[in-house]
Each structure stands twice: as C-alpha cells, then as structure tokens.
Amino acid sequence: MFQGLKFESTNLPESEQELRRDVREFLKEALPPDHIPNSNFGVSESPEFSRKLGRKGWIGMTWPKVYGGQDRSFLERYIVTEELLAAGAPVGAHWIADRQTGPQLLRFGTERQCREYLPGIVKGECYFSIGMSEPDTGSDLASIRTRATKTAGGWIVNGTKTWTSGAHNNHFMITLVRTSPQSENRHAGMSQLIVDLRDPNVHISAITDLSGHHGFNQVMFDDLFISDNQVIGEPGNGWEQVMSELGYERSGPERFLSSFRVFVEFVRSVGPDPDRREAELIGRLASHLITLRQMSISVAGMLESGKTPNVEAALVKDLGTNFEKELPEMIRLVIPEKASKQFFATLQQCILEAPSFTLRGGTREILRGVIARGLGLR
Numbered sequence: 001m002f003q004g005l006k007f008e009s010t011n012l013p014e015s016e017q018e019l020r021r022d023v024r025e026f027l028k029e030a031l032p033p034d035h036i037p038n039s040n041f042g043v044s045e046s047p048e049f050s051r052k053l054g055r056k057g058w059i060g061m062t063w064p065k066v067y068g069g070q071d072r073s074f075l076e077r078y079i080v081t082e083e084l085l086a087a088g089a090p091v092g093a094h095w096i097a098d099r100q101t102g103p104q105l106l107r108f109g110t111e112r113q114c115r116e117y118l119p120g121i122v123k124g125e126c127y128f129s130i131g132m133s134e135p136d137t138g139s140d141l142a143s144i145r146t147r148a149t150k151t152a153g154g155w156i157v158n159g160t161k162t163w164t165s166g167a168h169n170n171h172f173m174i175t176l177v178r179t180s181p182q183s184e185n186r187h188a189g190m191s192q193l194i195v196d197l198r199d200p201n202v203h204i205s206a207i208t209d210l211s212g213h214h215g216f217n218q219v220m221f222d223d224l225f226i227s228d229n230q231v232i233g234e235p236g237n238g239w240e241q242v243m244s245e246l247g248y249e250r251s252g253p254e255r256f257l258s259s260f261r262v263f264v265e266f267v268r269s270v271g272p273d274p275d276r277r278e279a280e281l282i283g284r285l286a287s288h289l290i291t292l293r294q295m296s297i298s299v300a301g302m303l304e305s306g307k308t309p310n311v312e313a314a315l316v317k318d319l320g321t322n323f324e325k326e327l328p329e330m331i332r333l334v335i336p337e338k339a340s341k342q343f344f345a346t347l348q349q350c351i352l353e354a355p356s357f358t359l360r361g362g363t364r365e366i367l368r369g370v371i372a373r374g375l376g377l378r
C-alpha cells in the first residue's frame with residue numbers, strides 16, 4: 001500500500017544568525033594557514049582544528065552536559081556543521097565520533113562507556129572509526145564473517161574489516177561482529193564491540209584511493225581480546241543498533257555539500273557578468289542545493305522532535321549524493337573563460353573523489369530499496 005513521504009516544514013532556531021556569525025568568526029582564526037578548503041568531510045582532517053572546535057563547545061553539542069556536551073538542539077548542530085562544510089574546514093578527525101559514536105553510546109552504551117569516551121570526543125581528542133564492511137560484505141551486512149567467541153571476562157575476535165576510514169589515525173572502532181552462528185534469522189547473533197585500534201593484535205594496512213589519498217584501511221583482528229565492558233548494548237542486539245546508527249548517517253548536510261567548494265570556485269571564476277550557459281548552470285545548481293537543504297533541514301527537525309524519518313533520510317541521501325557527484329561533471333562542461341588556478345585544483349580533486357559519494361553510508365541501489373519498502377512498493 002502506498003504510504004507517502006512526509007517532509008514537515010522546519011524553521012531553523014532564532015539563534016541561527018548569531019551562531020552562524022560565531023562560526024564564521026571562529027573559522028577566520030582557526031583554519032590552519034596552509035589549509036586548502038575541501039567540503040568532503042572524509043578527506044580533510046586536523047587534530048589541532050578538532051581540538052579548537054572542541055574548546056568552542058561545537059563537538060557533541062547536543063549531548064548532556066554531564067558528559068561535556070552543551071545540551072543544544074539538533075538544529076543548532078545543523079547550523080554549525082553546515083558552516084564548517086561550506087567553508088571546507090578540516091573536520092575529518094572528529095567527524096564520525098561526533099556524528100555517530102556519541103549518539104550510539106548515549107542510546108545503547110553503559111554509563112561507564114559514556115563516561116570513558118564522551119568527554120574525550122567532546123574535547124576533539126578522541127576519534128572513532130566504523131567497522132562494518134568486510135571483504136565480500138558491504139551492502140549485505142548480515143553476511144559478516146568476523147567472529148567473537150566467548151571466553152572468561154570477554155571475547156576473542158578474529159576476522160577482517162575493510163574500507164575502514166581513518167583507522168590509521170583514530171583511537172577506537174565500533175566493530176560489528178558475529179557472536180552467535182548464523183541462523184534462519186540472518187539478523188540475529190550480531191554484536192557491536194569497542195576495539196582499541198592501538199592493540200598489538202589489530203593489524204591495519206593502508207588502501208589508497210583514486211586520488212592517491214590514504215583514507216581507507218583494511219583492519220585485521222588476530223585473536224584480539226575484548227573485555228565484556230567493551231560490548232555496546234546487549235550481545236546479539238548488533239543489527240538493531242547498526243540500523244539506528246545508519247539513520248543518523250544519512251541525511252545531514254555532508255550528503256549534498258561534498259562538492260560545494262567547486263561551486264564556490266566556479267561562481268568566483270565566472271564573476272559578476274556570467275554568460276547564458278554559466279547563468280543557467282548557476283541557477284540550476286543553486287535551486288537543487290536549496291531544495292536539498294530544505295529537505296535535509298526537515299529531517300533534522302523531525303529527528304529533533306523524536307521521530308524516525310528513515311525513508312525521508314534515505315531519500316535525502318539518494319538525491320543529495322547524486323547531486324554532489326554530478327556537480328563537478330556539470331561544471332566541467334562549462335569551464336569559465338577566466339577560470340582561476342584554484343578553480344581547476346578544486347575541480348580536479350573533486351572529480352577524483354566523487355565516485356565514492358554515492359557508495360559510502362549505503363549505495364544508491366540499497367537506498368532505493370529502503371525508499372521503495374518505506375513507500376509500501378516492495
């Protein structure tokens with residue numbers, strides 16, 4: 001049965017203008033002098049920048065004060081992340097810990113885990129990776145083979161994760177493992193463990209991407225011991241936990257702004273007197289951007305009011321990542337006559353990164369499956 005989509009109208013809070021001004025002022029001071037702006041959250045990182053951001057209270061800003069957070073709203077966080085991405089700030093070090101790990105620990109973790117990890121994340125000093133994908137297992141996560149076997153006081157883990165962003169720099173990884181053999185219910189028997197990436201029984205090897213950047217890794221566990229204290233939530237509840245995590249991952253401004261700096265450099269190169277093709281392209285890209293932003297803000301508003309707009313979030317990610325992937329291709333066909341060096345450098349970098357935009361966090365085909373199911377079409 002067709003169930004329909006609901007994008008509720010959402011206004012950003014009254015504090016918006018002041019907060020935006022504060023972030024812009026902060027960025028003038030805090031960006032490293034040699035920083036090349038890049039709105040792709042996955043490639044640009046600076047622990048020093050993350051610590052400065054932490055001191056401003058802009059990491060974990062929605063979390064309770066007792067763990068170092070600011071108890072602010074999701075919509076205020078939205079404003080801060082949007083400004084950081086639009087400026088191409090180096091947010092990569094703390095990004096996953098702020099967006100995903102913190103909310104996950106607050107929802108499913110123990111009090112001890114929250115006290116141990118959240119204050120360090122908030123300060124911009126403690127970074128996490130996501131350990132879901134495995135060789136031969138990306139979209140179909142239920143078929144993971146990394147296994148944890150019960151032993152006295154904990155678990156022994158063996159297996160391999162792949163495409164693990166930042167594992168060579170980060171401190172910990174929330175890792176999805178099988179704690180019971182696969183049964184008829186493919187989603188049963190999985191658990192999430194906090195793995196210390198500096199443990200000698202964890203072996204990390206680099207994977208270099210198309211642009212020559214080392215962001216990914218293969219991570220191997222060789223009889224790695226994990227204590228019972230490092231299990232998140234109930235053993236066996238991993239699938240449900242991972243699914244709730246993907247909701248946070250899918251609808252933020254990082255899902256349509258990754259190529260934003262190319263647009264900025266294009267508009268700068270075109271200058272105040274665009275020709276017809278340039279004007280048409282600017283109008284087209286700007287109107288898509290504004291619509292996506294409105295949809296994304298709507299999802300943030302629904303999350304704020306305690307709803308779970310998973311289908312709407314999947315739609316934002318599908319449309320948004322298509323947009324950010326196509327943007328450099330569309331601009332490539334209309335190179336401005338007076339294009340700057342910075343324009344070419346930004347465009348070149350983005351063309352090499354863009355193929356990943358529609359893969360990470362769930363591919364287009366998987367998202368369209370989620371949307372079709374949510375609409376009752378499947």
Ligand SMILES: Cc1cc2nc3c(=O)[nH]c(=O)nc-3n(C[C@H](O)[C@H](O)[C@H](O)COP(=O)(O)OP(=O)(O)OC[C@H]3O[C@@H](n4cnc5c(N)ncnc54)[C@H](O)[C@@H]3O)c2cc1C
Pocket residue numbers: 042129130131132133134136137138139140162163164165166356357359360361362363364365366369
């Ligand atoms: C930049 C980047 C960063 C990443 N970072 C991380 C990370 O930190 N941690 C992590 O765990 N993973 C990470 N990933 C991995 C990412 O989540 C997977 O690449 C993604 O889920 C797809 O899995 P796969 O690569 O195994 O492709 P596959 O699942 O093998 O898919 C191959 C193709 O088949 C299609 N397909 C698969 N199943 C279906 C289906 N049922 N119906 C229709 N089509 C289907 C897919 O859409 C895709 O086009 C990252 C990926 C990228 C690109």
